[in-house]
Amino acid sequence: MDIATVVALIQAAREENAGPFWPGYSIRDVPFAVYDDHDVEYIGHPNPPAQHPENLMSATSTPINGIETATLPLAMCSDAEKAVPLAYHEGFHVFQRQHFVPIEVDMFTAMAFYPDLDVDYRVLCRLEENVLHRTDWSTDQRLSVLGHLASLRRSRLSVHPSLLGYERFLERHEGTASYIEQRARQALFDINPMLDVAGHGWGRFYKVGAAICWLLADAVPDWTRRIEQGESPGDLVIEHADSTVDLAALDYEIIRSQENETLAQVQKQIDDVIESLYQPGIMRIRYGSAVQVYRAFNPSTLVSLGDGRVLHRSFFKLMIPGKGTIAVDNVSVIDHVQGSEIILSAVPCQIRDRRICAQTDAVRIDVEGFEENERVFVLGSQ
Numbered sequence: 583m584d585i586a587t588v589v590a591l592i593q594a595a596r597e598e599n600a601g602p603f604w605p606g607y608s609i610r611d612v613p614f615a616v617y618d619d620h621d622v623e624y625i626g627h628p629n630p631p632a633q634h635p636e637n638l639m640s641a642t643s644t645p646i647n648g649i650e651t652a653t654l655p656l657a658m659c660s661d662a663e664k665a666v667p668l669a670y671h672e673g674f675h676v677f678q679r680q681h682f683v684p685i686e687v688d689m690f691t692a693m694a695f696y697p698d699l700d701v702d703y704r705v706l707c708r709l710e711e712n713v714l715h716r717t718d719w720s721t722d723q724r725l726s727v728l729g730h731l732a733s734l735r736r737s738r739l740s741v742h743p744s745l746l747g748y749e750r751f752l753e754r755h756e757g758t759a760s761y762i763e764q765r766a767r768q769a770l771f772d773i774n775p776m777l778d779v780a781g782h783g784w785g786r787f788y789k790v791g792a793a794i795c796w797l798l799a800d801a802v803p804d805w806t807r808r809i810e811q812g813e814s815p816g817d818l819v820i821e822h823a824d825s826t827v828d829l830a831a832l833d834y835e836i837i838r839s840q841e842n843e844t845l846a847q848v849q850k851q852i853d854d855v856i857e858s859l860y861q862p863g864i865m866r867i868r869y870g871s872a873v874q875v876y877r878a879f880n881p882s883t884l885v886s887l888g889d890g891r892v893l894h895r896s897f898f899k900l901m902i903p904g905k906g907t908i909a910v911d912n913v914s915v916i917d918h919v920q921g922s923e924i925i926l927s928a929v930p931c932q933i934r935d936r937r938i939c940a941q942t943d944a945v946r947i948d949v950e951g952f953e954e955n956e957r958v959f960v961l962g963s964q
Contacts, residue, residue, distance in 0.1 A: 588616045588659045589623045592669045595770075596626070603765040604674070604758075605806055606681065612673035613649055618656040627651060636903055639878040641668060643675035650676045663771050671763035678755060683812040685751045690877065692748030694919040696886040697738060698783045699849065704841045706735040707782045709832050714777050714793045721800045722822070727832070728794070729823030732816050741888075750814040752784070757791015757815050764792055784881040791815055852885060852893060855914045863928040866958045867938070867949070869902055871922045873961065876901040879917075890920025900924055905961065906949035913944045928957070 613627040624630040652672035659665035739745035764775035883896040916925040931940035940947040
């Protein structure tokens with residue numbers, strides 16, 4: 583689809599205004615920006631800028647000329663069944679900004695220390711997913727077991743102080759928005775929600791958070807108000823925890839054995855990639871901790887290495903306002919969040935007047951203000 587078609591779909595959805603899927607939320611009240619790399623079309627925005635905004639990086643909510651705006655990349659809007667529910671999702675992020683009590687979180691630091699590679703954490707994630715798939719259990723039974731599992735899993739987040747806030751924020755921020763997206767898809771296209779495979783990392787918060795919201799909607803009368811006031815879906819689930827749950831009855835040891843085997847294979851793949859990224863000639867682009875940056879990435883293909891680094895294995899983009907952009911497609915890159923640097927394989931590039939330019943099928947770099955010393959590029963005088 584082209585931008586004009588997506589805009590027409592969203593305009594029609596705003597007129598239809600299905601729902602309400604959440605008290606007080608109306609897609610009609612939300613300004614939108616639909617964009618690709620070259621063009622932007624606005625819907626309901628009172629003061630659209632003349633130029634393509636720098637911070638159009640992903641499907642999200644972001645300020646544009648001081649107005650919180652839902653942003654939709656054209657690449658994610660391949661048909662009406664994707665575009666319209668996604669508009670409800672991203673529009674809900676605007677509603678959250680305006681109505682939800684904030685949860686403070688050090689987002690990208692937490693992402694870099696998240697226990698993606700902790701076998702016991704992965705097992706508890708699997709067990710939660712299995713419980714959410716149980717159609718033979720009542721809502722109350724699922725909530726009581728989920729509450730216990732969530733308590734155990736959260737105890738493993740003590741390895742870094744940022745992690746609990748990160749989980750609570752993401753399951754609240756993305757879980758509720760995904761729940762709204764699923765409700766819109768069900769109401770408008772008669773497509774029922776599916777949990778599918780939730781995994782262990784960033785992407786699980788969308789799926790598991792939404793699945794928990796469906797349970798809360800069935801069992802906790804005041805849950806939306808409590809979410810708005812600062813609690814997360816997981817917080818409400820933990821209130822129902824049954825500490826007498828027998829993990830053996832949930833096949834804990836069987837699943838742990840499976841995860842050990844899977845994790846050994848995953849670790850070998852990761853080690854091979856990391857080894858290739860630390861060979862002589864690699865590029866290290868250091869932007870410094872004092873610089874504001876924006877990131878876009880594929881949540882399903884990133885892995886937290888648990889030590890301050892994130893490995894991205896498909897798509898990653900880093901935008902430094904006023905300095906330029908680093909983008910990769912279908913190659914691996916390390917986002918060393920704690921070290922404020924990007925590490926990627928050597929690519930042909932031009933370096934002139936403190937500007938780095940590279941253009942290949944997989945890597946696009948155009949940033950300025952950097953000084954080079956043996957393939958280490960440092961912003962400014964750091």
